[in-house]
Amino acid sequence: MKRLPFTSVVLIVGVCAAFVPPAFAQHEHPAGDPTKLGKVSFPVSCDASVQAQFASAVAMLHSFWYEKASDTFAAISEKDSTCGMAYWGIAMSYWHQIWPAPGPADLKAGFAAVEKARSAGAKTQRELDYIAAIGTFYRDSDKLDHRTRALAYEKAMEQLQAHYPDDHEAAILYALALLATAPPTDKTYVNQKKAGAILEPLFAEQPEHPGIAHYIIHAHDYPPLAPSALDAARRYAKIAPDSPHALHMPSHIFTRLGLWQESIDSNLVSAASAQKNNAPGNELHAKDYLIYAYLQGAQDHEAKKALEAPPQGRADDPQYMNWLYAMGTSPARYAVERHSWTEAAALTIPPNTFPGGRAAWTEANLHFA
Numbered sequence: 001m002k003r004l005p006f007t008s009v010v011l012i013v014g015v016c017a018a019f020v021p022p023a024f025a026q027h028e029h030p031a032g033d034p035t036k037l038g039k040v041s042f043p044v045s046c047d048a049s050v051q052a053q054f055a056s057a058v059a060m061l062h063s064f065w066y067e068k069a070s071d072t073f074a075a076i077s078e079k080d081s082t083c084g085m086a087y088w089g090i091a092m093s094y095w096h097q098i099w100p101a102p103g104p105a106d107l108k109a110g111f112a113a114v115e116k117a118r119s120a121g122a123k124t125q126r127e128l129d130y131i132a133a134i135g136t137f138y139r140d141s142d143k144l145d146h147r148t149r150a151l152a153y154e155k156a157m158e159q160l161q162a163h164y165p166d167d168h169e170a171a172i173l174y175a176l177a178l179l180a181t182a183p184p185t186d187k188t189y190v191n192q193k194k195a196g197a198i199l200e201p202l203f204a205e206q207p208e209h210p211g212i213a214h215y216i217i218h219a220h221d222y223p224p225l226a227p228s229a230l231d232a233a234r235r236y237a238k239i240a241p242d243s244p245h246a247l248h249m250p251s252h253i254f255t256r257l258g259l260w261q262e263s264i265d266s267n268l269v270s271a272a273s274a275q276k277n278n279a280p281g282n283e284l285h286a287k288d289y290l291i292y293a294y295l296q297g298a299q300d301h302e303a304k305k306a307l308e309a310p311p312q313g314r315a316d317d318p319q320y321m322n323w324l325y326a327m328g329t330s331p332a333r334y335a336v337e338r339h340s341w342t343e344a345a346a347l348t349i350p351p352n353t354f355p356g357g358r359a360a361w362t363e364a365n366l367h368f369a
Helices: 007-013 050-062 066-079 086-094 103-118 125-136 145-161 168-180 190-205 210-219 226-239 244-248 250-257 262-278 280-296 300-307 320-337 339-345 357-369
Strands: none
Touching: 050 066, 050 086, 050 210, 066 086, 086 103, 086 125, 103 125, 103 190, 103 300, 125 145, 145 168, 168 190, 168 210, 190 210, 210 226, 210 250, 210 280, 226 244, 226 250, 226 262, 244 250, 244 262, 244 280, 250 262, 250 280, 262 280, 280 300, 320 357
């Protein structure tokens, strides 16, 4: 028996990845195996010994593994203090483009990284242009609002990719900038379609690039567009199996298309990977999708198991907001999808869990249920 959709929740869950806070602190992680993060070619003028590590760090950025990317770029800067692009990468890791605007601490850290990039120097005009582009986002953050600066960065990336037409990374990052500035009220999806038109031909040329597959999914994560991203969804996890987010992200499209078993398979491995990497936000985000998929097939027992014993959240986790969201949504989902109205009415707000204010919406589904 297929469940009737819990409309108010499923409409939110389809976009919940867009509501994740900036990182509040960095943690030590070993550099990932670049063969398990996809294939990225991003030549820079830094020391030859760090080229492979740089490509690995960029691959981490493309799968939104911001902490790990930042640590890897920092390690590169220690090996080659004249590598301005290493500081570019650190600056990029403080702005999570399709998630919420960075807070004051991250804006300060990102601006400092841009300044270090400029002082460290870059041996090519192309690299100077990359550094200047990210600088447009951090410049005057105390005077200009977030959207104005995001649009300035989008414009800078548009110009950069036009000036270097053979630089695929410039085109890929421009597509991401288009997604970051897409107006949420635009139901014609102009930016998303433009991003897709940039990415899809590149995917044919670079079928193992993590960012291309990832951003195609984000560009089509809407009911009328989702079918066009099914191929990318089925390939992304195979491209970057070391990334918990890459393992989960295909389920956005599977959920849109009602491919419940594929969503279950995707989120089981994502949750396991997140647990191994001590990433509670990623783990609970995957389990939230997992619970919904189980309930669509009336696998209530499995859904309940996924609901039990949630990992403790951390405010310094880049996916902390997803942890909060799942803490509110998953119990509400479990009760309402099963039409257990008595259970829904008895739901309580867990004490000392939701910080309120900016994050108040994360507990809204409990109140709705």
